[in-house]
Amino acid sequence: MPLGHYLVLSGLLFAIGATGVFVRRNIITLLLSVEIMLNAVNLAFVAFGRQFGTVDGQIITFFVMTVAAAEAAVGLALVIGLFRHRESLNPEAFTSLKW
Amino acid sequence: MGFDQLLFYVFAAVAVLGSLLVIGQTSPIYSVLALIVAFFGLSGLYVLLEAPFVAVVQIIIYAGAIMVLFLFTVMLLNVPREGASDWDRGHPHVRVWPVRIGTVLGVVMAVQLIWALSRTVGLGAGVADQRPAASEVSELGRVLFTDYMFAFEVTSILIIVAMVGAVVLARKREN
Numbered sequence: 001m002p003l004g005h006y007l008v009l010s011g012l013l014f015a016i017g018a019t020g021v022f023v024r025r026n027i028i029t030l031l032l033s034v035e036i037m038l039n040a041v042n043l044a045f046v047a048f049g050r051q052f053g054t055v056d057g058q059i060i061t062f063f064v065m066t067v068a069a070a071e072a073a074v075g076l077a078l079v080i081g082l083f084r085h086r087e088s089l090n091p092e093a094f095t096s097l098k099w
Numbered sequence: 100m101g102f103d104q105l106l107f108y109v110f111a112a113v114a115v116l117g118s119l120l121v122i123g124q125t126s127p128i129y130s131v132l133a134l135i136v137a138f139f140g141l142s143g144l145y146v147l148l149e150a151p152f153v154a155v156v157q158i159i160i161y162a163g164a165i166m167v168l169f170l171f172t173v174m175l176l177n178v179p180r181e182g183a184s185d186w187d188r189g190h191p192h193v194r195v196w197p198v199r200i201g202t203v204l205g206v207v208m209a210v211q212l213i214w215a216l217s218r219t220v221g222l223g224a225g226v227a228d229q230r231p232a233a234s235e236v237s238e239l240g241r242v243l244f245t246d247y248m249f250a251f252e253v254t255s256i257l258i259i260v261a262m263v264g265a266v267v268l269a270r271k272r273e274n
Contacts, residue, residue, distance in 0.1 A: 001107050001147070004222030009111050009144075011212030013118055015205050020122030022201020026181050028127050028173060032134050035165070036118050039141055042153075050148045053229040055242050058153050062243070065160055066254050070261030072165045076172045077268035083176050 006047035013040035027082070027089050031075050038068045103227075107147055113140030125181035131169045138162045148226065152236050 013036055020033030042061045049057020079089065086093050117137025121130045138161050145154035216222060243251055 001104060001226055002223050003226050004216055004219070005107065005111075006144070006148075006226065007216050007222060008213055009114070011216060012115060012209055015209035015212060016115070016118045016122060018208060019202060019205025022205060023122055023198050024125075024181070025198075026125075026127055026178070028169065028178060029122070029130050029181075032121055032130055032169065035134065035161075036121060036137070039138070039161075043141060043144060046145055046148050046150050046153055047226055050150065050226045051224070051229060055239055058150050058239060059243055059247055061150075061153050062156065063247075063250060063254060065156065066258065069160065069165055070257055072168055073261050073265040074268065076168060077265040079172060080176065080269045089176070089178060 003047060003051050007044060010040045010044040010047070013037075013043065025090050025092065027079050027091055028076075030091065031072065031079070034071070034075075035068060038064055103147060106143065110140045110143035110147065113137065114144065115140075127173050127178045127181075128170070131166055131173060135162045135166050138166070152239055 017033045017036030017040060020036065021030055024030060024033065042064050045057040045060050045064070047057070049055065049060075082094060083089060088094075114137045117133045117135075117140060120133035121137065124130070138157060142154040142157040142162075145151070145157060
């Protein structure tokens with residue numbers, strides 16, 4: 001397979017994730033969209049690593065996964081905290097900095 | 100069309116359709132499950148790229164750990180369908196135009212990326228032309244613990260910060 005095919009797929013997934021952040025009105029789905037974007041980048045890393053014949057692409061992928069896990073843990077804790085305060089998951093409900 | 104190419108298109112279709120289902124419907128629990136399907140597609144692509152360890156880690160960490168965390172949260176909060184709850188219906192800030200503009204922007208972004216990639220020279224070379232890097236776990240471990248030692252150690256700090264942060268944020272406040 002040409003490298004370009006993998007990069008087009010990666011770009012497509014990234015655009016889908018970015019669109020999800022715009023379109024959905026639910027914080028949990030927004031976090032899922034961020035995960036899609038991170039995975040798109042992972043695919044590009046692994047494809048380039050295969051193209052250049054090194055393992056560096058795979059190593060970076062592990063770091064991205066670690067960051068994604070940390071982001072998901074903190075993000076979901078924030079979601080739970082916000083839900084306790086506002087009884088809502090709509091991002092439009094969280095427009096004030098202090099309450 | 101070779102067998103590898105067929106597999107590529109099948110896995111790519113699974114990944115793209117799964118991702119579209121994540122953002123294309125309003126029930127959060129279906130979104131999480133669709134994303135797990137998309138991750139299996141991506142995992143197949145990693146196998147095609149001769150990165151089997153990444154493929155396994157993708158399933159175990161992403162589909163197994165992170166998505167289960169999401170599922171737990173969705174079930175814990177009993178998240179309803181978007182637009183089905185009181186706060187969505189009665190909220191004064193429900194706006195339609197940002198969503199439409201966001202969709203258009205997303206499509207523009209996809210077209211732009213594909214257009215730019217189609218004009219880039221040198222991307223026609225097959226990924227499998229090069230000799231593959233030794234993809235055994237031992238080689239990955241050797242590189243991780245020599246060349247990337249510092250980044251690996253910093254990662255441990257990141258994880259403990261995330262762990263403490265999650266516990267503090269999700270704790271019930273006594274007052």
